[in-house]
Amino acid sequence: MEKKTPLYQTHVDAGGKIVEFGGYLMPVQYPTGVIAEHMAVRTKAGLFDVSHMAELTLEGPAAVENLQRLVTADISKMTDGQVKYAMFCNENGGIVDDLVIYRRAADRYLLVVNAGNHDKDAAWVERHVSGDVEYRDISDAVAQLALQGPASDVILRRICEESGIPAKYYHFCEDSLLRLPGGREIRAIVSQTGYTGEFGYEIYCRAEDAVDLWNALLAVGADQGLIPCGLGARDTLRLEAGMPLYGHEMDEGISPKEAGLPCKLDGKDFIGRDAIIARGAPKIRRVGLEVTGRGIVREHCDLYAPDGRRIGWISSGTYCPFLKKSVAMGYVNVEEAVEGAKLEADVRGRRIEAEIVPLPFYKIQR
Amino acid sequence: MKFPAELKYTRTHEWVKMETETDALVGISDFAQDQLGDLVFVNLPVVGDTVTAGETLCDVESVKAVSDVISPVSGTVAAVNEDLLDAPEKLNEDPYGAWIARIEKVSATEELLDAAAYEAVTHEEA
Numbered sequence: 381m382e383k384k385t386p387l388y389q390t391h392v393d394a395g396g397k398i399v400e401f402g403g404y405l406m407p408v409q410y411p412t413g414v415i416a417e418h419m420a421v422r423t424k425a426g427l428f429d430v431s432h433m434a435e436l437t438l439e440g441p442a443a444v445e446n447l448q449r450l451v452t453a454d455i456s457k458m459t460d461g462q463v464k465y466a467m468f469c470n471e472n473g474g475i476v477d478d479l480v481i482y483r484r485a486a487d488r489y490l491l492v493v494n495a496g497n498h499d500k501d502a503a504w505v506e507r508h509v510s511g512d513v514e515y516r517d518i519s520d521a522v523a524q525l526a527l528q529g530p531a532s533d534v535i536l537r538r539i540c541e542e543s544g545i546p547a548k549y550y551h552f553c554e555d556s557l558l559r560l561p562g563g564r565e566i567r568a569i570v571s572q573t574g575y576t577g578e579f580g581y582e583i584y585c586r587a588e589d590a591v592d593l594w595n596a597l598l599a600v601g602a603d604q605g606l607i608p609c610g611l612g613a614r615d616t617l618r619l620e621a622g623m624p625l626y627g628h629e630m631d632e633g634i635s636p637k638e639a640g641l642p643c644k645l646d647g648k649d650f651i652g653r654d655a656i657i658a659r660g661a662p663k664i665r666r667v668g669l670e671v672t673g674r675g676i677v678r679e680h681c682d683l684y685a686p687d688g689r690r691i692g693w694i695s696s697g698t699y700c701p702f703l704k705k706s707v708a709m710g711y712v713n714v715e716e717a718v719e720g721a722k723l724e725a726d727v728r729g730r731r732i733e734a735e736i737v738p739l740p741f742y743k744i745q746r
Numbered sequence: 747m748k749f750p751a752e753l754k755y756t757r758t759h760e761w762v763k764m765e766t767e768t769d770a771l772v773g774i775s776d777f778a779q780d781q782l783g784d785l786v787f788v789n790l791p792v793v794g795d796t797v798t799a800g801e802t803l804c805d806v807e808s809v810k811a812v813s814d815v816i817s818p819v820s821g822t823v824a825a826v827n828e829d830l831l832d833a834p835e836k837l838n839e840d841p842y843g844a845w846i847a848r849i850e851k852v853s854a855t856e857e858l859l860d861a862a863a864y865e866a867v868t869h870e871e872a
Contacts, residue, residue, distance in 0.1 A: 414809045415784040612783070612810055675787055676807050699786040699809050728805075728812070 385431035386523050386590040394608060402495030404432035407610040417613035418620075418701040421576050424605030425529030427597055428614055430575075430582070431590060432495035434519040436502065439488045442511035447489060449650055450508055451481065452636055452643035458483040463550040463573055467636055467643065468504060469652025473659055474632040475639065477501050478624070480573065484554055490569075490584075492524075494626050508651060523590035527597060527606075528580030528617075535601040536570070536581055546572040546581075549746050558585075560596040568593070575614065577621020577742055619707065620700040622668055622740025628679055628695040629666055629709055638662040638711070640739075664692065665717040668741060669725075671697075671706035673733035677725040683710055684724045684731070691716045694725060700741065707741050708734065747868065748776045750842055755864035756856050758816040760803075761842060770819045770849045772803065777868040779841045783808040788830040788837065791847050795823045799856045803847060806837065815846060818858065824850040 382405045392398065396407030406429070409417060420426045438446060447455045453466035462483050468476035477497040482490040493501045502517050509515050527536060536545060544556025552571030559565050568585040585593050598606060615625070624630055629639055635656050636643040645653060671677050676699050683692040697708030708725070716723075719738055724731040753761045759778035763771040779785070787807040797803050803817035825848040830836060836844040859867065 408810070409783060413784045415786075616809055675789065676809075676812070678812075699807070701784075701786075701809070 386587045387429045402432050409610040409612045414612035415701040417609035418616045420607045421529045421578050422702045425531040426609035428526040428609050430526050431523040434493045434498040435522045436491040437516045440513040442513040443487050446509045446513050448648050454644045461551050473635045473652045473655030475630040523587045525583045528574045528576040528578045531604040532580045535604050538600040576617040616698050619696050619698050620742045638664050640666045664711045665714045667717050667736050668739035669708040669734040670737045671734045675732050676706045677708045681725045749861040749865045751861045754858040756818045760818050762818045768852045770852050771845045772847050773845045776841045779838045785834040785837050788834045790826040791823045793823050799854050818856045819849050819852045820854040821849040821852040824848045
């Protein structure tokens, strides 16, 4: 039985095309369509309901030492108000999930994990925490909205006071005051983070405030071109920005090193560290590909070298509306992972040419 | 949702216009383009190819997925709409004007529905 976010009816009323994703019924697009929604984020602003993501908390004197053991990143040097990207790994050095970690205080952390891995991650964390730390799953109490695009700052400032707006990327404000049209005030965590490669914010509010916040943002953002955007655009945007997605670029068999993702191997021990080291130098590497032939190259397509050897596979691929080209990410044998290398993808029996290019495909100046 | 009365339709959401007894113009319906979403590639059939009613004529790609266009008729591909190579969005904007292929020497057809019957089919699916 799929779950619904607090905004489900809002999406239905707005004409959202509802699909199942990560155990939730979510809008893949609105009548505007994926391309218009993608372009809104790149040129103006888009609003996403990402309440399907799961929020877990670790609090107590032993929070840091537990987190250090659970994740690939070094938590010990985080400051209050800082956000860090990290991964959970299994005993074989493969990735259990990727997540972001919010340090609210030295002994209070918020973890935001993928909806599709909610149950797996919750069980994994519960199994591995010990000592003086309290673990809670607060997902049902929390809603999350993502406001992304060059106009997001102007829009947010219309309802959020200055002191509640984080000034730096991967930082957040705890307890920001948001004054909605009509006078209602709500409190939220506001972070300068996102999954689009564009400037923007993610806002964590109480589930019961989500609808009012959503409507408020759309109202005050209308003259800036703000429109609601679905999961279809979320995927084309993150792929255009070269961002990995669990279940595609990462899974329980792929290690952070193969995925080209950071992990701190010396100075701290974490679950899976020894296995990652034991795997040695990666034999496969994640690469970015630009399709030079005609068509879209999608996940699971095989990749071939010009001499006909199968050398890898595609993990994600789509047509990027802003760059107006088809791009993909995939894995190839490390000796083939050379920028400029020309490969062929097998797309339903047809060979389409692609070329390895650096990641990301699209990046803004921060 | 438009269902021009002068056209015939298939259950797989293509439209057919018999220009003569043996020449057919083929495209996808308004319902089809709406379901598919923004189309970004059309992989046109090749002029001269033989096509069979009920089998794949060509495919179209949206951002999210690729979909087969099923040929409503059997015959030979006489012409393809090359405008769609650069402007696949015409299928979304004008599904009944943006024909995909002209098939000649039409020898057989799939079950073809009139506009009212096809509209009923789309209500079942929606």
